[in-house]
Amino acid sequence: MRFLSTFISVIFLFIVGCKQLNTPNVSSHSTSNQNQAVNISKKDSKCCVVILVGLPGSGKGTHSEYLCKKLGFTYFSMGEALRQEIASGSELGKKVKPIYNAGKLVPDEAADQIMQKFFSTMSSNKLLFDGFPRMVPQAKLLHSSLKKIFVDMNIKVLLLDISEDIAKERVVERFFCKECKAIYTEKTMPFKNFRCKRCGSIEFIKRTDDNAAIFAERVKVYKNETLPVLDFYKELGISYHVIDTSLSVEEVSKKIEKIILKN
Numbered sequence: 001m002r003f004l005s006t007f008i009s010v011i012f013l014f015i016v017g018c019k020q021l022n023t024p025n026v027s028s029h030s031t032s033n034q035n036q037a038v039n040i041s042k043k044d045s046k047c048c049v050v051i052l053v054g055l056p057g058s059g060k061g062t063h064s065e066y067l068c069k070k071l072g073f074t075y076f077s078m079g080e081a082l083r084q085e086i087a088s089g090s091e092l093g094k095k096v097k098p099i100y101n102a103g104k105l106v107p108d109e110a111a112d113q114i115m116q117k118f119f120s121t122m123s124s125n126k127l128l129f130d131g132f133p134r135m136v137p138q139a140k141l142l143h144s145s146l147k148k149i150f151v152d153m154n155i156k157v158l159l160l161d162i163s164e165d166i167a168k169e170r171v172v173e174r175f176f177c178k179e180c181k182a183i184y185t186e187k188t189m190p191f192k193n194f195r196c197k198r199c200g201s202i203e204f205i206k207r208t209d210d211n212a213a214i215f216a217e218r219v220k221v222y223k224n225e226t227l228p229v230l231d232f233y234k235e236l237g238i239s240y241h242v243i244d245t246s247l248s249v250e251e252v253s254k255k256i257e258k259i260i261l262k263n
């Protein structure tokens with residue numbers, strides 16, 4: 001009986017390993033290849049984890065999208081998961097809404113609940129974390145959760161480097177296509193009946209937290225709470241890579257891809 005269940009587990013892992021799956025409900029970055037989620041809850045498996053750190057406006061979303069599409073990563077953004085939770089009107093969503101809208105960090109317990117929700121639906125062993133963990137306690141939670149699932153972890157931490165002024169300008173001016181989440185600014189969508197270049201939609205939204213006051217709060221949190229996360233990983237023997245984001249999107253993407261594909 002024990003042999004049989006082990007055998008089934010091995011077959012299961014083999015099937016999971018052969019598929020390039022994406023998580024269906026966590027992000028706009030999942031591709032059209034939306035296979036049914038398979039719950040990876042087996043030990044003896046390997047994973048590749050990419051953690052993108054950077055100020056709001058540093059291009060984390062843009063590069064995440066590229067990596068998910070090109071390299072088959074499953075995407076997780078705490079910000080996006082929180083916005084979904086708030087939009088759903090759940091108890092958790094109601095609890096975190098005022099905290100999120102003020103640009104502050106949600107309590108560890110709420111962050112953990114959202115993260116566990118992601119782990120229960122993730123369907124790939126290539127995981128991309130966009131702007132998460134935002135603080136050391138979250139990094140500890142994430143690390144221990146990953147260790148429970150995967151035995152062999154290849155973790156890459158990437159710091160998307162950008163000046164505060166440029167980041168602020170990008171954040172305050174940006175709009176998102178309501179359909180495909182493509183990012184535009186007032187300069188790149190210059191006329192009234194502008195259509196999204198990617199999907200043709202004419203509806204655009206502005207995130208409620210994309211304003212100068214909230215940006216300043218998020219920068220404060222970033223400096224005080226998020227940058228120490230880099231030291232947490234360093235202590236685990238995982239050095240972070242600094243990526244200069246003043247280059248073109250293509251050049252930055254290529255640099256990121258090279259780091260991820262190395263060993």
Ligand SMILES: [Zn+2]
Nearest residue numbers: 177180196199
């Ligand atoms: Zn669009």
